[in-house]
Amino acid sequence: MRPILLSGHERSLTQIKFNSDGDLLFSVSKDKIVCVWWSANGERLGTYSGHQGAVWTVDVSPNTTLLATGSADNTVRLWNVKTGECVKVWEFPTAVKRVAFSPDGARLLAVTEKRMGFNGTIAVLDINYGENLSSQATEPSLTIVCEESKATVAGWSFLSKYIIAGHEDGSVSQYDPKSGEQLENVQIHEFDAQITDIQFAPDRLSFITASKDKSAKLLSSRNLAILKTYVSDTPLNTASVTPKKDFVILGGGQAAMDVTTTSARQGKFEARFYHKIFEDEVGRVRGHFGPLNTIDVHPAGTAYASGGEDGYVRIHHFDKAYFDFMYEVEREQMRK
Amino acid sequence: MSPTGNRADWADDEDFDDPSVLPPQEVIANKDGTKTVISYRYNDDNKKVKVTRRIKTTMVRENVNPHVAERRKWEKFGLEKGHAAGPSFDTTSVGENIVFRPSVNWKANAKEAEKEGGEKGSMKDQLKDKKVKCRICSGEHFTARCPFKDTMAPVEEGTAGAGAGAEAEEDVGGLGAGKSSYVPPHMRKGGAAGGEKMGGRFEKDDLATLRVTNVSELAEENELRDLFERFGRVTRVFLARDRETQRAKGFAFISYADRSDAALACEKVDGFGYRHLILRVEFAKRST
Numbered sequence: 001m002r003p004i005l006l007s008g009h010e011r012s013l014t015q016i017k018f019n020s021d022g023d024l025l026f027s028v029s030k031d032k033i034v035c036v037w038w039s040a041n042g043e044r045l046g047t048y049s050g051h052q053g054a055v056w057t058v059d060v061s062p063n064t065t066l067l068a069t070g071s072a073d074n075t076v077r078l079w080n081v082k083t084g085e086c087v088k089v090w091e092f093p094t095a096v097k098r099v100a101f102s103p104d105g106a107r108l109l110a111v112t113e114k115r116m117g118f119n120g121t122i123a124v125l126d127i128n129y130g131e132n133l134s135s136q137a138t139e140p141s142l143t144i145v146c147e148e149s150k151a152t153v154a155g156w157s158f159l160s161k162y163i164i165a166g167h168e169d170g171s172v173s174q175y176d177p178k179s180g181e182q183l184e185n186v187q188i189h190e191f192d193a194q195i196t197d198i199q200f201a202p203d204r205l206s207f208i209t210a211s212k213d214k215s216a217k218l219l220s221s222r223n224l225a226i227l228k229t230y231v232s233d234t235p236l237n238t239a240s241v242t243p244k245k246d247f248v249i250l251g252g253g254q255a256a257m258d259v260t261t262t263s264a265r266q267g268k269f270e271a272r273f274y275h276k277i278f279e280d281e282v283g284r285v286r287g288h289f290g291p292l293n294t295i296d297v298h299p300a301g302t303a304y305a306s307g308g309e310d311g312y313v314r315i316h317h318f319d320k321a322y323f324d325f326m327y328e329v330e331r332e333q334m335r336k
Numbered sequence: 337m338s339p340t341g342n343r344a345d346w347a348d349d350e351d352f353d354d355p356s357v358l359p360p361q362e363v364i365a366n367k368d369g370t371k372t373v374i375s376y377r378y379n380d381d382n383k384k385v386k387v388t389r390r391i392k393t394t395m396v397r398e399n400v401n402p403h404v405a406e407r408r409k410w411e412k413f414g415l416e417k418g419h420a421a422g423p424s425f426d427t428t429s430v431g432e433n434i435v436f437r438p439s440v441n442w443k444a445n446a447k448e449a450e451k452e453g454g455e456k457g458s459m460k461d462q463l464k465d466k467k468v469k470c471r472i473c474s475g476e477h478f479t480a481r482c483p484f485k486d487t488m489a490p491v492e493e494g495t496a497g498a499g500a501g502a503e504a505e506e507d508v509g510g511l512g513a514g515k516s517s518y519v520p521p522h523m524r525k526g527g528a529a530g531g532e533k534m535g536g537r538f539e540k541d542d543l544a545t546l547r548v549t550n551v552s553e554l555a556e557e558n559e560l561r562d563l564f565e566r567f568g569r570v571t572r573v574f575l576a577r578d579r580e581t582q583r584a585k586g587f588a589f590i591s592y593a594d595r596s597d598a599a600l601a602c603e604k605v606d607g608f609g610y611r612h613l614i615l616r617v618e619f620a621k622r623s624t
Binding site for chain 2: 001005033048083318
């Protein structure tokens with residue numbers, strides 16, 4: 001496969017996201033610009049400008065009409081995907097590290113940083129898709145305060161039933177999105193190994209967490225039970241579950257500050273493919289010159305994209321060998 | 337107009353008045369849905385050639401998500417505003433091909449590959465803990481630089497323990513010491529007799545050199561000279577020393593001017609106690 005290299009950013013990538021049909025790819029980086037690309041050929045459709053600081057996170061509504069971004073300038077911005085206009089700005093007391101639309105697109109959650117005496121919070125914003133996209137509620141409908149350990153990442157489970165958040169101390173918690181009550185909190189990763197990413201499987205019944213403790217875990221959304229553990233040899237920044245094939249893709253690498261003291265070979269700047277069920281590593285894809293900060297998989301499972309500390313986004317469209325690969329037991333199962 | 341001219345210049349294609357012009361292309365629709373196309377052309381020998389092709393047309397219908405199709409019509413905006421359709425070269429490029437084949441025992445394979453890569457990686461690393469060892473006297477110099485190169489045969493494994501080191505060196509060098517089918521000329525049948533030999537002046541010395549083993553570590557060259565000089569004129573004393581510690585390695589070579597002196601010394605000193613060790617003296621082997 002020949003990767004498509006997107007070099008629209010001048011600084012390291014922070015998050016990339018395919019839309020629900022997989023034809024668009026949104027990328028954000030520390031250089032304040034939000035880019036949208038055609039995933040098929042890597043053509044840049046446009047940019048969304050307005051942020052005053054590093055953009056930490058991006059998410060697109062399920063119908064691809066609205067785009068939400070969270071930034072270090074303490075705002076969440078809502079954009080019209082088609083025109084690139086900013087339709088709404090929400091101000092927060094601290095930086096926004098993660099935004100996520102609920103599966104139906106009616107709500108948006110924003111994870112805010114713990115800083116300057118403010119506790120980390122998860123704010124839920126109601127989203128309105130009327131004629132006038134700029135008429136949005138100004139106040140969050142719910143604010144969950146994380147008193148113990150700040151949330152670093154969060155997302156919505158199946159049917160928006162729970163909000164699942166990953167914390168700085170390596171624990172994962174489950175909140176009720178109506179009352180904001182914490183239903184469960186499980187220490188799944190090593191204590192104080194920050195959870196760097198949470199991504200849901202397509203059915204949202206399970207999700208994968210990536211952590212600085214060099215492992216990724218697949219958890220059940222319902223009861224936060226650990227289903228699978230994927231062990232790697234480098235701190236992980238991101239993890240994703242592939243549809244169509246039972247794989248997970250992990251990305252990470254030496255922390256950016258340590259890169260200059262280690263050789264490229266030792267940097268481990270590769271996307272690692274693990275079999276989702278057997279937990280075995282089945283392959284790696286190299287290419288980035290820095291750690292991988294973010295990975296997203298095409299919703300149809302035909303491609304994946306990775307964004308690195310080196311400022312590049314690489315879109316990989318899988319070729320036949322990827323789809324043909326099967327374990328012997330899987331092949332037998334197919335024959336039956 | 338000549339047929340050649342007709343072929344060469346595409347601009348004259350529509351020259352219908354020319355009598356040498358080719359008959360027009362015929363298209364016949366067949367019953368089974370295929371088409372037969374008959375066309376004429378001139379080949380390289382200026383002969384008219386009839387080409388019959390059967391073509392089957394299949395319609396491929398691709399279903400595109402209507403939302404995606406609608407989005408395809410979107411105008412560019414932001415920094416891309418007004419740019420032409422298609423990827424622009426300053427933001428989009430295609431990387432080099434990556435072979436990605438998932439495999440069940442990926443980890444084991446990768447480890448092997450890494451090992452191989454490492455070995456090839458740097459000759460320096462490979463030879464890091466190899467030491468130069470002379471095959472003649474086990475000194476820390478190349479065999480070719482040995483002062484006894486022309487007078488001595490390589491020391492056998494049992495006596496000096498040099499064999500292992502020397503062999504390893506050869507393997508690294510890729511000379512294929514063991515099973516190579518190449519036989520150097522002097523080793524070939526009858527080669528020893530027929531081959532020329534350089535350094536003929538050492539021929540005599542060859543026969544008058546003693547190899548002394550089981551020499552004490554504390555031995556000194558002049559002590560040895562004193563010991564052996566009493567049997568005749570000694571032309572050369574070589575005591576092998578460790579390069580780092582400067583201690584004797586346990587063997588020495590003594591060259592006499594006269595072979596009979598050497599024979600006498602060999603007889604007398606063999607089994608002589610020197611610095612608490614019993615010396616073993618024998619004639620050095622002929623160098624090859």
